[in-house]
Amino acid sequence: MARVGGRNAAFAWFVGIVSAAIIVTLLVLAIPMFPAASQWLAQIGRTSDGSDGAGAPSPGASxxxxxxxxxxxxxxxxxxxxxxxxxxxxxxxxxxxxxxxxxxxxxxxxxxxxxxxxxxxxxxxxxxxxxxxxxxxxxxxxxxxxxxxxxxxxxxxxxxxxxxxxxxxxxxxxxxxxxxxxxxxxxxxxxxxxxxxxxxxxxxxxxx
CATH class of the missing domain: 3.40.1000 (Protein Transport Mog1p; Chain A)
Structure with missing residues (x-):
């Protein structure tokens, strides 16, 4: 039973390392999207309060x-x-x-x-x-x-x-x-x- 437990622990360590590597890779790939996401969220905020949406002119409209x-x-x-x-x-x-x-x-x-x-x-x-x-x-x-x-x-x-x-x-x-x-x-x-x-x-x- 001890050997089986050892095998499970080694496998768990292996899975953990692979998962961590996958997460790091995904974070690296996602970094270029952060500015676009921030801009999108900012646009949503401006539209929701009416400062840059249909209810008010955009900066160039005046x-x-x-x-x-x-x-x-x-x-x-x-x-x-x-x-x-x-x-x-x-x-x-x-x-x-x-x-x-x-x-x-x-x-x-x-x-x-x-x-x-x-x-x-x-x-x-x-x-x-x-x-x-x-x-x-x-x-x-x-x-x-x-x-x-x-x-x-x-x-x-x-x-x-x-x-x-x-x-x-x-x-x-x-x-x-x-x-x-x-x-x-x-x-x-x-x-x-x-x-x-x-x-x-x-x-x-x-x-x-």
């Missing part, structure tokens, strides 16, 4: 708030009557993009660096129209008012923002800036009634 509140599609820029007039013009096609503003004042546009939210380009048998909505620094209006007259624009204050216009034959341009928003339109040969005023109403909706 910087995009102006863009999010601007018109997000070409249809958003026009009331029903204006949209109908544009769409019913012979050969009318509208294309949405984030292309840079179309303007003869290229150096002023480059200096202000508008972050484009939406550009709507209309083509038709009557001509072309390009309208761009963007975000800009809050002092962009003052910079535009100081710079654009040298480019042939006439500028004036318009309901808390700066509005600059230029006409050269069939080309009519307008640039407006205020409250961190930018709106520019280039109308080549095609001049729907109150076009620039209408899109401005969509970008800067009346309060109240």
């Amino acid at each position: 910087s995009a708030s102006d863009a999010a509140s601007s018109p997000q599609g070409c249809r958003d820029l026009y009331n029903d009557a204006a949209w109908a007039v544009l769409r019913q013009t012979d050969g009318a096609v509208v294309t949405a993009s984030t292309d840079p503003p179309v303007s003869t004042a290229k150096d002023v546009v480059a200096a202000l660096q508008p972050a484009v939210v939406l550009t709507c380009r209309w083509t038709s048998d009557a001509g072309e129209i390009s309208t761009t909505v963007a975000t800009v620094p809050t002092d962009a209006g003052a910079i535009a008012a100081a710079s654009l007259p040298a480019k042939g624009f006439t500028c004036a204050d318009d309901d808390g923002r700066v509005r600059c216009e230029r006409t050269d034959g069939d080309l009519v341009e307008s640039i407006e800036a205020g409250g961190g928003r930018w709106l520019s339109t280039s109308q080549q040969a095609w001049h729907p009634s109150r076009y620039a005023e209408g899109v401005a109403d969509a970008v800067w909706p009346a309060e109240g």
Whole structure:
């Protein structure tokens, strides 16, 4: 019986050593996962208290708030009557993009660096129209008012923002800036009634 007990003890020692080796190996393999696990647990904690979940904006969301509140599609820029007039013009096609503003004042546009939210380009048998909505620094209006007259624009204050216009034959341009928003339109040969005023109403909706 003593020899049997000895054999059992030796076997138990062997099993213990193998088990310990397995545990050490598993711990070594698991070490690279500790940072990922910690990050996952932290994310769960942020979501559960609402600081970084659906109930509150993430750190990058606030910087995009102006863009999010601007018109997000070409249809958003026009009331029903204006949209109908544009769409019913012979050969009318509208294309949405984030292309840079179309303007003869290229150096002023480059200096202000508008972050484009939406550009709507209309083509038709009557001509072309390009309208761009963007975000800009809050002092962009003052910079535009100081710079654009040298480019042939006439500028004036318009309901808390700066509005600059230029006409050269069939080309009519307008640039407006205020409250961190930018709106520019280039109308080549095609001049729907109150076009620039209408899109401005969509970008800067009346309060109240």
